[in-house]
């Protein structure tokens with residue numbers, strides 16, 4: 093059974109979700125349906141992934157079948173940075189939920205200058221996000237890929253606090269400092285790429301990867317009768333985050349849910365802590381030179 097966290101707006105969020113980035117159209121719908129059948133109640137989407145229509149259909153089918161009730165599902169999508177100007181936010185939010193034909197939680201993704209070169213301030217974007225809440229266009233609002241300074245700037249100006257910051261978390265980048273920063277301020281953290289997204293298209297030889305055959309991870313797994321992947325997920329969960337592993341495979345979907353019946357010892361966690369090397373799977377290198385690039389402040 094997946095535990096739940098209570099967010100700062102009183103809503104509940106299941107502590108593990110299904111990631112859908114790189115889940116291809118044609119395949120993602122059946123993965124989502126199976127995931128809901130076996131107990132996933134939190135689904136993470138983004139317009140950028142190009143598969144939301146199919147995800148929305150799959151979720152609605154499960155609602156219609158009565159497998160799950162809407163109030164038990166936590167559905168997240170993201171406002172990509174081509175829609176971050178103040179006046180774009182409300183129409184974009186309407187459109188996002190129209191594609192999914194659902195209403196859920198919206199995160200502002202990547203506090204960057206937008207792709208067509210127009211400048212904006214993500215604090216103004218946040219005002220648009222608050223308007224979405226006022227208008228009943230979204231249940232919760234959050235952030236994604238914000239560093240601690242950026243989170244603080246939003247908090248200083250916010251009328252409605254972000255419930256979440258979604259960031260990359262895995263053994264290669266365990267984000268202990270940013271996680272503490274957010275949680276101390278009542279903001280929960282969702283962990284994307286908990287396995288370091290091994291099949292990301294831009295990975296080059298020599299880039300950081302997490303080997304699920306790593307002898308240290310396999311040895312820890314043996315102790316708890318778990319796979320290395322389950323050890324990694326449990327570690328990410330015990331960091332105080334909500335992992336959203338992506339899978340479209342039935343066996344792996346089930347395995348990824350089965351991490352709530354054991355606890356890692358502190359010595360095992362210390363072994364996994366040693367993987368930490370600022371090794372981002374999603375460094376967004378192409379945006380490194382621009383204003384608001386979020387990752388430089390958290391580098392070490």
Ligand code: A2P
Pocket residue numbers: 111284285286287288289290291304321322336337338339340341344345347348
């Ligand atoms: P698949 O969809 O075939 O299961 P991340 O969530 O870090 O982006 O990683 C997703 C990648 O990890 C996908 O390639 C996915 O492949 C794979 N994956 C997901 N769950 C597991 C697991 N339990 N064991 C091994 N690989 C997994």
